[in-house]
Structures are given as C-alpha cells and as structure tokens.
Amino acid sequence: MTEKRQFRAIKGTRDILPPDSALWNWFERTAREVFETYGFRDIRLPVFEETALFARSIGADTDVVSKEMYTFEDRxxxxxxxxxxxxxxxxxxxxxxxxxxxxxxxxxxxxxxxxxxxxxxxxxxxxxxxxxxxxxxxxxxxxxxGDSLTLRPEATASVARAYIEHGMHTLPGNVKLYYVGPMFRRERPQKGRYRQFYQVGAEVLGQSDAPGIDAEILEMLVVLFDRVGLAKTTLFVNSIGCRECRPKYVELLRQELLKVKDHLGTDSQRRIETNPLRVLDSKLPEEQPVIEKLPRIADHLCGACRQHFAELKDELELRGIAYQENWRLVRGLDYYTRTTFEVTAEGLGSQNAVCGGGRYDGLVELLGGPPTKGIGFAIGTDRAILSLQEGPNQPKLPGLAVFIAWMGTKAYPTAVAIARKLRACGLAVEIPPEETKFKKALGLADKLGARYALIIGEDEVASGTYTLKRLADAEQKKLNESDLLEYLESERRGSGA
RNA sequence: GUGAGCGUAGCUCAGCUGGUAGAGCAUCGGUCUGUGGCACCGAGGGUCGUGGGUUCAAAUCCCAUCGCUCACCCCA
Incomplete structure (x- = not known):
C-alpha cells in the first residue's frame, strides 16, 4: 500500500501554472530585451554560495543573514x-x-x-x-x-564575487550585467512575499561612479515598467551618503531620536539602537509628526556626495524621468552608499515595492576585490506580476494558433505533415492523436482558445484543398497547401505571435 | 519569532441555533455519426484538513494539531 498523504509545495513556494507562466515568461523576456538595448548582458549564477559571502556583503547583523537564510552543510x-x-x-x-x-x-x-x-x-x-x-x-x-552553504537571498553578492573571480575589472568600460532567477529567504509568507521568490536585476561595475550611470539605470527601469504596462508606478530616490558622511549623520540622528524617544512606539525605540535609519521608515501615524522634524540626510551629506546627488537629479531632469525625492528612503542592506531608489506599484498589499536598488561603491573591495564602484537594482518578479494582474493593462499573449480537426485514416498522414509544416513556421498547432469527430474537435479547439481550425477530411485530401475556419467569426475558406502556409504565416506576423 | 482570519467536490461557495452533504462553474457523455460558442438532459467526483472529546446522533459544539491567508518584525 502506498502512503495516502499528498505531497504539497512547501511553505512559501508555489507552482506557476499556465496561463500565468506565459505572463511570467513574457515579463522576463521583455526585461531581457530592454536591458540588452542598454548594453547589459546576461550572467548566470549559481543559486547557492558560501555562507560567508552573504554574511560579509549583506551584513552579519541584518535579519536576512542572522535568521532568514537557507543555510546547510555540504556534507x-x-x-x-x-x-x-x-x-x-x-x-x-x-x-x-x-x-x-x-x-x-x-x-x-x-x-x-x-x-x-x-x-x-x-x-x-x-x-x-x-x-x-x-x-x-x-x-x-x-x-x-562540509562547508557551510546558503541558498542565495539576493544576487548582488554573487555578481560581485563573479566579477572578482573572473577578473572582470580588466574588461573594457563598465561591466553591465543582468540576471534572472529565483532567490530564497526563510520569512513568513504574505502577499507578494515568498520563500522562493524571483528577481530580475542588473548591475554596473567599474571604475566610474558618474551620476550618469545611476540615471541611465533608472531610465532603463522606467522604460521597462512603461513597456510592460505596469500601472501607477512611482520612482523614489534618495542619497544615503558614503562611509564619510553617513556614520556622522546616523549618530546625529540617534542623538535626536533619543531626545524624542518618549513619543515613539516600542519598535522605533528599539531601532534607535539597532538601526536608527529604519525609524524613518515607520508607518505609524502617531510617529509621523516627530519624524518630520528629524534631521534629514540631504542636509548632512559631505561635499562629494551632495554634488553627486545634485548631478543625479540634473541627469534625471535631462532624461525627462519623473521621480520623487524621498529623504526617508533608506536601505536595509549594509553595502549601500549614496544613491538609493525604490519603485512602488499598486495592488500589492503592504509589500508595495516592486524594485529596490542603489549604489554600493565599497562592496567589491569588501569582498577582496580591487577598488570598484557599483550600482544595481533588483525587481521582485512576483510583485511585478501581481501588480500587472491587478492593474488595467493586461497584455494579450498569443495562444494556440491552429487546431487540426481530421477524420479518416486517409486524412491522418496529411494532417500530420501539415501540422509539422505549420509548426516549422512558428505556429502553435494542436492535432488530436486519435480520430475525433469534427463536432468534438471544433469544441475542443474552441475551449483551447485556438484562433483557427483546420479541417481535413476525406474530401480535402482528395481535392488537395483544406478548409480553414476562423473560430472568432466562423468564416471559412478553402486553400491549397501553399496558400494555407502563406496565409497563416502572414496572420502570425500580424498578430505578433 | 508575534498576532488575526479561514480550511466542505478540480474552482468559487451554501449548509441558521447538532439529525450522518448541496449549488454554480469546470470535466465527461447524450440530444447532434463533416463543423465550436447557445440550450436541454445525464454522469463521475467529497472518510466536510487531521486526531480526539461531548452527544442516541457532529460538517455544525469543545480541545488539540496541521495547513492556507493577511498583517507585524524585517525587507525586494
């Protein structure tokens, strides 16, 4: 007797089924296309790395590293x-x-x-x-x-590791890479948050930290979101300074927070010690008046950072990119410097960020590489898809093009041959593996969403002309094989399939 | 890790204060043996998440457990 219990996808993981999977593929494909037009190229990375890589880059004290990683021993x-x-x-x-x-x-x-x-x-x-x-x-x-290994909670550390490992600093110009794939974080699942989640991201690594790089990356994001039709996105940008000015600001902020401690909730009070910047993120309504009066990092940036941020904003104007400066936008990961940004979208519940990123000028060096500037972002694919599905702009994706309804043993060889030729033209074709009455075949064609039914019976085989029926309006025409191929191929181009 | 809500057919759900299961959609078949969408008829499919308790009797009440969802912490 076999066990009766059912296997199920483990908590925080899920199957992406058709037709949703088509939307996913289309989104990822579109991202690739847009990124490639900006000179980015694909990097395929392992999904697990030495635990120490993440501990070092993300920061051993962060929640991500201390309690949300899938770590195992490689026995x-x-x-x-x-x-x-x-x-x-x-x-x-x-x-x-x-x-x-x-x-x-x-x-x-x-x-x-x-x-x-x-x-x-x-x-x-x-x-x-x-x-x-x-x-x-x-x-x-x-x-x-064995070594301690960890399923990647994000990909920037891996990109930096690969950059160092393969001596990519010797490549000409800036190194522009993008990646697509799953990440893993052991958190409590909620709307738009899973334990296996997906990101598409891009990174620019090299000698330059010119604000034009930052601006180009943001332009690329805006172009992508526009192209996929993501509704009501907002781009927020901020600068969180560098190793010089940020610690001074954080200390100042801590002092100011201590003065108003009594007006803060317990969470924020705790953050005064653990991570004062996060207090700025608080959503509690009663804390808002207090937070509004806190010192802002823009007023405490060092000269170089101040100039970098000003030039970035000029660049964004130049490119006509709409953005909102958000002085309360801070990043949780240790490696960020200067530019930080986030894109929010609608329909996402409380996790409304679809994309986050920023500059990380010290990361490569921190991991033992040469001094290198870097900036990048990651789009949460799960959330982008969610927002797309809840938004008004549903892309129409091509489905089955032709359903071949055949009857009679003489018709079958012809049907099989034609199916192969149509498929060779790139058309999606379904052909019943056993004889099916036309009535039933047409019904199936309809349910499968085919655009055409190609009817092949004894008559058609005898005359060499086949009946093509457009399902939407029931219009039929008789075509010989070469006309049929030509007609359907032009239809395919017209429908963008 | 914390809190709340919810688990009845493949899906969405009904089943009031206990009397041993139902609808719509979906699937399959028929009316209709060379032409789909409509209509009508019919069929299959559930140990009511699981285990225990109360009771003559539990989908219904109680306890436990598992699972899912949303939110908090944290973060993309």
Missing part, C-alpha cells in the same frame, strides 16, 4: 550505513581517526570534542554494548564535515 563524507558488526564500528573509527589526522575533518572545537567522544564510545563497545554504538553513531553524525 560529503561519513554518510555511513549502519554498522552491522563491531568490526564495522572499528573500521569507521579508524577512518575517522585518519581523516582527522589529515585535516579532512575541519578542525573546529566542536568537531574535536566529537572525535574524542567517538573514540571513547568505540573503546567502550565491548563493555557497554548497544548504548555505546548509539553514542558512536551520534557522534559520527554530528561531525561537521
């Missing part, structure tokens, strides 16, 4: 079967001893204690019997043999 040795005899145990014991000697077991204090315990258990097997064997097996299992 590869001592996945031993249960020992069948005392001899087996002794053999395993010897193998462990040798591995320890040669450093194949990482020499951590925990492992050292485990190895000692394991040897002790082995020695006592004759005297104690089963309990010692169980202790022994426990210790074998507890050995932490």
């Amino acid at each position: 590869e040795q001592f996945r031993v079967a249960h020992p069948l005899s005392v001899v087996d145990v002794i053999l395993i014991d010897e193998a462990v001893a040798e591995a320890w000697q040669h450093g194949r077991i990482p020499r951590t204090p925990a492992n050292e204690a485990e190895v000692l315990r394991l040897h002790e258990a082995c020695r006592n097997i004759e005297r104690e019997g089963i309990p010692a064997v169980l202790r022994f097996l426990d210790s074998v299992r507890n050995l932490a043999l």
